[in-house]
Amino acid sequence: MRNQYHHECFRGFRGGDDFRGWREHLQQRFGAGAGDFGRGRHGGRGGPRGFGGPLGGRMFGSGDLRYVILQLISEKPSHGYEIIKLIQERLGGTYAPSPGVVYPMLTMLEEMGHITGTSEGARKQYAITDEGAKALAENKEMVDALFARIDHLRQEYARQRPQQIERAVENLRMALRMKMGSLTTEQIHAVTDIIDNAAKQIERIG
Known part of the structure; x- marks a missing residue:
């Protein structure tokens, strides 16, 4: 039964960017946002040269995030939130994939046999399997190019944003x-007003 399920869900997965059937399966199983790799926590589709994030363009192609997650897990067994933070760090804070994208992808990779998950309290830690390592080795050139693009994006973004502003935004x-x-409705309105007023003041500079 599992083998038949595996075949039906992922039969197009090895075919590069033709993920429509697989994406529809994820959306039926996990909700409308699953399988949409273009959006992250920052809400934008940007990124230089079409690669993505809030700078203009698309963050990940249909198959890219699979290999990003698999490579990160091969470097260090991690749980889902750690993977989100690792991707955000690799991209210099410009983008973080949403849990609605990452967790369905982890489930898919586990069902493919590329990673294995071990429950640790409320969390599940993932480690790469021999099958996952083989998939990375077979696609090494593509994975290396993908992470080179990630490094390029981080460096380009760092050049565009002074360090002091980056620190203030992170704070x-x-x-x-x-x-x-823990915010009440009144406090949420107060925080919103502070951020909106700060944005207006920044717009007036110059």
């Missing part, structure tokens, strides 16, 4: 993450 993100779950 804002951290403050929001720490407060987000």
Whole structure:
């Protein structure tokens, strides 16, 4: 039964960018956002030269994120949130894939036998399997090129944003993450006003 399920779900997976049937399966199983690799937490589709993120373009092609996640897990067994943070760090904070994209992909990779998951409390840690390592080896040239593009994007973004501004933006993100779950409606409005006013002041500079 599992082999038949595996075949039906992933029969087009090895065919490069033709992922329509597989994406539809993920969307039926996990919801409308699953399988959409162009959007991340920052909500944009940008990125120089069509690669993606909030700078203009598409972040990942249909098959790219699979290999990004697989390569990161091969370097260090990780759980889903760690993978999201690792991708964000590799891209210099410009983009982080949403959990609605990453977790269905992890489930798919596990069902393909490319990774194995071990429950650790409420989390599940993933490690690469021999089959996953083989898939990376067979596609090494493509994976190397993909991570070279990621490095290029991070460097290009770093040139465009002064370090002091990057630090200030990260401080804002951290403050929001720490407060987000405990804010009342009134406090949410207050935080929104602060951010909106700051944006207006920045727009007036120059």
